[in-house]
Amino acid sequence: MAPTSAKRTHDLINEALQNIGPRSTKKTRLQRITNNDALNAIQTMEDLGKLIPWLIDPYRHPRQLIVIGSDLARAENRPEITTGGAALPIDVIKENERLKLAFQSLVARQPQLPQLIEEYRKNDFEKWQDIMALVAHASSQTCSNDSSTLHDKLEYFLVDPKEVVPRELSSKVARGWNSQWTAERLCPQRYLEKFHKDPDSFMLKVQKGARKYQQHTDWPAFLYDASAYDKDDPEADSLRHILIGPSAAKSNSQVTLPRRCNAGIIGISKIDSNLIAYAACQARFILSAQTDWGQTDGKFDGGAFYDRITNYFKTGLEQGDETVTALLSCEVFENTNITSADELEADSDDSDNEDEDAKIERQRQRQQTQRNATGNGGNDDTGSNGNSGSSNGDNAGTTGGDGNSGTRNDAGPTA
Template structure:
């Protein structure tokens, strides 16, 4: 019984320290600023775009979640709370995932109810930290990640040359090697027959590149099987290098077993002992952006929605009825990320001959079919539901769980950008 007052006093002291930390001028939340009482909350916010969702506006998630928590603390379940409005429900699911990352997170909310100006500062600091985390990864990959695109960096070269000083305008559908990685896997044979003609048709809009046709960089082409859309998917060398760069450190990107630097890998900082599905999805959209000629982070690159691509990769894990594929894929990722675990690397691969895809317009059609049975042919159509299309535009500044298993569909618009 005596522990409750002590805990209350301890929490009150923590909250006062947090207020002082906020009043002292905590800013964007970059690594050098993650100190003091606000440090754990900034670290959690930086993890949000990497493992929960890089496209939602964290500020809105925090306001919706705190509003619902205030109501719960007051015993109020009036209509209008998260559970009664779809968009707020998604915000609250994401808010709950964020709150679980810091044991004291939920406890400080009652204090902010009486100091709304401090709550605004707190939310701004966390939102800035999330934005910085995503932009830090994008910038780091821009500086160091060009070589990751070469299958054999020791011997392969870009032809024509690509150098960091050129910026990104020479990438995307303006260069045959970046274009080949962006090319839908189902269309790779067509691309290889005449790369420059294919690239020109894409630039002129004759060939539409959308997230419905999964890009080749997601695949291990040596095991690709046209009759099994899931085989080899999410095993591409470039995707894995981007993941390693972000979560186990740049020094591990080209050689996961190599001796790593003095810094603790980002994945281990946040307690990720094996790759999370949404971390893989995050690496996929970062990889696509780096391959493209887009110069500003955005939701859409020409006809392709990065939001859709992110959702599709997450759906491969979270909505997949083929649990064996999910377990095997995550197992392969786990053994190939020694930066998260102190174990060696192993590979289990089977060679198959590629053939033609079916007539479906969406590579997710038939993706979840059992390995024992061939997928249905010619279903066609787009599998996006009305709920998938819930996107809310906002004028707010936007950029930007250990193992969260929900699939949020509420996203907020970035600017659309063209190559």
């Protein structure tokens, strides 16, 4: 059977929309759309909306990703865009690249998308608004449905098998910085020592708006295996157990993939940095006192937090970070043997002066220096000196990103 043309798909989508409108339930679609081809066509567009939060970005509006992304994709072979005779600022160039790549990711799932956009632009652009509303609704519903499903899954954060979730946390508004149980997990890992000294005082400062303890530039404690955190190497075992849960991570039994789970439906077979970032954002929402899914929680910017995580993996891959490579190559649904490191050391006052991104960058530079030394044949003079490698690593680390870039026009803070 010949593939359906973009014009035919365009007509089928319009036929379906005439019966259901841009927002509808699955039951309504099945009742009102009698043409199976039209039903499949509209379902394909809705699936694009579901993919956006999982694989692209849970906080961006699909219109921006699709409309601007398509324009950028069409213009990718043109000379560099300039405005007023000057090149675009670097942050705009990075943002455009992200939008273009996002659109290309959607095209990989729906190859007819560029042609469909042209069909609507030429024939009935007003109906394109309905398509965007359909995709945006599916994207928003995906985030809301996921957060609703995870609402009562606080047991995912239990480490001690004897521990139980406090009963009062069944109420969402009792969570966040209103409860010591959830506050301990939301607290930046490097501030846990201070938190444990006086939890009530710490929580009160946050409730009054202390930005220092609500920054997206810090990794929250819930992302870590508490026994494996190393303040001098903040990426050790970070983010790993959020994918399978602390109890599953520590179990020797294999966890099987349900046939109708989201990963199976959209064909996810390996860990992706966007999936990890999305899982982390959903996990933080579970712990927070927010009642509705959204980007901000007090001083905390979920969008910047999401960007920071994806940027952590992007820069890690670019720099050959073995920890990042290992994390992205592990099996999500199989047991992973997480080994415990030394007990968490007490934070010194100096720890506040350097954020974790700078420490990660210094660690990566040190690893790169060691690899270079090995590649050069292990020169005896350099090796016996013992100062060159560590000095270069430390100096490189101090020039790393300061982690203060919280705009959505950047791919997160530079690690």
